[in-house]
Amino acid sequence: MEISRRDRRALLLGGVGLGLIAMYFLAIEPLASAYAKLVADHDRLAAKVARRIHDNRKAEYYAGRLKEYEQTAGELSGPKPYDEQITAVGEQIIAAAQKSGVQLRGATPTAAVPWGNDPTLEMALFHIDGEVRWENLMTAGRGWENVFKFIANLYRIPGVLSVERLDLSGEQKKGSPNDPSQGGKIALRLAVSVLVEATPSREEPWAR
Amino acid sequence: MSEPTVVGLHLCGTVLRRAELHRVGARTEITTAELPLLADPQAAVSSNPVQAAPAEGETTRCIAAMPTSEVMSRCWTFPDADEGKLRRMVAHRVEADLPVPIDQLRWGYRKGAVRSWGDTRRQVFVQGVRSEQVGRHLAKLSAAGFPVDALTTEAEAISALYQHGLERHATEGSEVLVLVTSDDWLVAVFGNGLLHSLRRIPAEPNRLELTCRQCQQAIEGQVSRHEVRCVLWCAPVAQVQARGALAERLGIAVEPIESARHLVGAGGTRLSPEQLAAFGPAIGLALAGAYEPDRIIRLGGRERTEVEPRGQRFQRIAAHPWRWTAAAAALAIVAVAIQVGALGWETRKMRELVGELASADSPLAALQPKIGAMQRLETYRIDVEGIVADLCRPIPDSIVISSIQLSRGRRLVFKGTSKDPKAIFALADALRKSDRFAAVNPEGTEPARGGGFTISAELVGVNTLPSSGRRGGQWR
Numbered sequence: 165m166e167i168s169r170r171d172r173r174a175l176l177l178g179g180v181g182l183g184l185i186a187m188y189f190l191a192i193e194p195l196a197s198a199y200a201k202l203v204a205d206h207d208r209l210a211a212k213v214a215r216r217i218h219d220n221r222k223a224e225y226y227a228g229r230l231k232e233y234e235q236t237a238g239e240l241s242g243p244k245p246y247d248e249q250i251t252a253v254g255e256q257i258i259a260a261a262q263k264s265g266v267q268l269r270g271a272t273p274t275a276a277v278p279w280g281n282d283p284t285l286e287m288a289l290f291h292i293d294g295e296v297r298w299e300n301l302m303t304a305g306r307g308w309e310n311v312f313k314f315i316a317n318l319y320r321i322p323g324v325l326s327v328e329r330l331d332l333s334g335e336q337k338k339g340s341p342n343d344p345s346q347g348g349k350i351a352l353r354l355a356v357s358v359l360v361e362a363t364p365s366r367e368e369p370w371a372r
Numbered sequence: 373m374s375e376p377t378v379v380g381l382h383l384c385g386t387v388l389r390r391a392e393l394h395r396v397g398a399r400t401e402i403t404t405a406e407l408p409l410l411a412d413p414q415a416a417v418s419s420n421p422v423q424a425a426p427a428e429g430e431t432t433r434c435i436a437a438m439p440t441s442e443v444m445s446r447c448w449t450f451p452d453a454d455e456g457k458l459r460r461m462v463a464h465r466v467e468a469d470l471p472v473p474i475d476q477l478r479w480g481y482r483k484g485a486v487r488s489w490g491d492t493r494r495q496v497f498v499q500g501v502r503s504e505q506v507g508r509h510l511a512k513l514s515a516a517g518f519p520v521d522a523l524t525t526e527a528e529a530i531s532a533l534y535q536h537g538l539e540r541h542a543t544e545g546s547e548v549l550v551l552v553t554s555d556d557w558l559v560a561v562f563g564n565g566l567l568h569s570l571r572r573i574p575a576e577p578n579r580l581e582l583t584c585r586q587c588q589q590a591i592e593g594q595v596s597r598h599e600v601r602c603v604l605w606c607a608p609v610a611q612v613q614a615r616g617a618l619a620e621r622l623g624i625a626v627e628p629i630e631s632a633r634h635l636v637g638a639g640g641t642r643l644s645p646e647q648l649a650a651f652g653p654a655i656g657l658a659l660a661g662a663y664e665p666d667r668i669i670r671l672g673g674r675e676r677t678e679v680e681p682r683g684q685r686f687q688r689i690a691a692h693p694w695r696w697t698a699a700a701a702a703l704a705i706v707a708v709a710i711q712v713g714a715l716g717w718e719t720r721k722m723r724e725l726v727g728e729l730a731s732a733d734s735p736l737a738a739l740q741p742k743i744g745a746m747q748r749l750e751t752y753r754i755d756v757e758g759i760v761a762d763l764c765r766p767i768p769d770s771i772v773i774s775s776i777q778l779s780r781g782r783r784l785v786f787k788g789t790s791k792d793p794k795a796i797f798a799l800a801d802a803l804r805k806s807d808r809f810a811a812v813n814p815e816g817t818e819p820a821r822g823g824g825f826t827i828s829a830e831l832v833g834v835n836t837l838p839s840s841g842r843r844g845g846q847w848r
Binding site for chain 2: 199202203205206209210212213216219220222223224226227229230233237240241242243279280281282287312315316319325326327328329330331332333334355357359
């Protein structure tokens with residue numbers, strides 16, 4: 165059987181075309197896919213490493229800041245469960261009052277309420293009643309000093325967030341209302357916020 | 373790339389002596405020829421082995437010399453200076469000393485070694501020729517079919533021969549070189565390697581005594597006899613008697629000298645004394661063109677045209693397109709291989725690193741509870757001590773504070789008594805100026821009842837707590 169020149173040319177072109185298609189599917193496309201996968205893997209891992217390096221730097225920075233902050237504000241700690249935290253804070257409030265020369269009349273915790281920003285936290289208040297007395301003009305200034313020493317000591321208690329309400333009122337002895345040299349007292353009423361860990365038992369029943 | 377062939381052309385009366393120099397490795401081949409300078413230039417061209425117009429790409433350079441009789445030569449001493457300053461000093465001296473206006477002169481100079489006579493000085497050998505004579509000489513050679521690339525002086529030719537063409541030992545002091553032919557003696561006096569004078573003395577037959585005396589005068593005109601270390605004698609063998617006569621007259625050793633070992637003739641043999649004496653200036657010109665092309669005194673000649681190397685380089689590259697394409701393709705393949713290899717290696721390393729990091733606890737996660745506590749304190753803690761301190765600072769002695777109430781949500785309210793009612797308002801004004809308080813209002817004053825007063829204010833910079841209402845359940 166003889167093949168004409170035209171047929172031969174058609175066969176040649178067809179063969180070349182088939183060869184090109186085969187080369188694309190067998191060589192070029194797999195290579196390109198493998199390269200794209202390699203690049204994607206590289207980018208993903210590079211992003212992970214960069215994020216980890218960034219985290220490490222951030223941790224170094226915060227470690228320094230925390231160290232400085234703890235020197236002035238006392239030890240920082242994460243929230244504890246309500247019972248544990250209230251017990252610890254109550255004990256330390258009494259110690260702070262004794263250390264500051266404040267006569268503590270009462271320290272009453274309230275029930276915890278949810279902390280809006282973070283569902284894992286709740287906030288309880290401690291209502292503190294106390295007084296500071298002075299006998300003469302020489303010790304009148306020390307009375308105020310003791311009040312602020314007490315507040316400073318409260319702020320060093322782990323878990324205490326802030327003083328929410330403060331009510332200070334000075335009283336002189338009867339018969340000499342405007343003369344501090346005759347002695348007197350400062351009545352102190354405080355509400356201090358304490359952050360505690362939210363407990364599952366406090367969840368709303370309908371939220372389950 | 374082959375060394376260019378240099379041709380030295382020395383015009384001697386009606387005869388042109390030609391020396392062709394070609395460097396082959398360490399050897400320098402010299403081919404000499406003597407041509408009659410014909411009146412008919414076309415005839416000269418036809419008999420001239422050097423082409424009138426060199427073919428493109430030919431690397432032959434022609435160096436010719438002005439006759440000594442037309443050249444004014446001086447040897448001066450100048451303070452040592454940089455090239456530009458020295459050239460200006462020489463130009464001033466040329467203008468002052470030579471009898472031709474400087475704008476009608478072609479001149480140049482050669483620097484000698486630096487000598488110290490108290491201060492640092494340098495000898496300079498200056499030569500000048502009238503411009504019209506240069507033009508005439510170039511036209512004469514050109515008409516005879518010799519295109520001259522550089523026209524210099526015989527003194528430069530003899531200097532180059534002395535420096536590069538003779539088998540001599542480099543010495544300090546004065547030396548005399550005498551090139552003897554049947555027609556004349558060429559006497560060159562050198563001091564510390566620098567040519568001081570060149571004189572051509574006609575050699576009359578049977579008057580050897582006269583020639584020797586003139587030679588003596590030429591030497592003693594430059595240096596005293598006892599300063600001359602030796603006389604270098606280059607002459608045909610037949611001139612032995614003349615050598616003896618000169619030695620006897622001068623009372624100095626007259627030593628025969630040969631060509632340098634690297635100079636060989638056409639057959640590879642050393643140049644003969646006859647050849648060296650007759651063709652000395654032509655050989656010197658060729659040597660000057662070969663060894664000192666940029667240092668010789670250049671009085672005229674064709675402009676130097678050099679093939680632009682960049683163009684040549686591009687042509688060389690363009691001559692092999694497939695070779696360069698293959699090289700580019702190979703480079704592309706290497707680049708792709710490096711890229712893929714580097715990506716793979718980096719990916720592997722990063723995977724290992726991420727694996728190691730994943731097994732270790734994140735330091736940030738460990739610090740997170742403390743960081744959260746610190747941020748909450750910074751945001752929500754009320755600085756009670758600072759507030760009371762800022763409140764008490766402007767209180768005058770006439771005011772006694774009896775109570776202070778502050779709260780996060782409510783305002784700051786403080787009460788007290790004052791003997792001076794104006795002091796209450798002054799205190800309110802002072803508190804308004806503070807950055808910590810806003811909306812300061814004296815709410816009530818009781819001057820008739822002991823001077824009691826109440827002032828309220830808002831606290832600046834105290835953030836309200838986040839809403840504490842329960843909004844749905846917690847995610848566990």
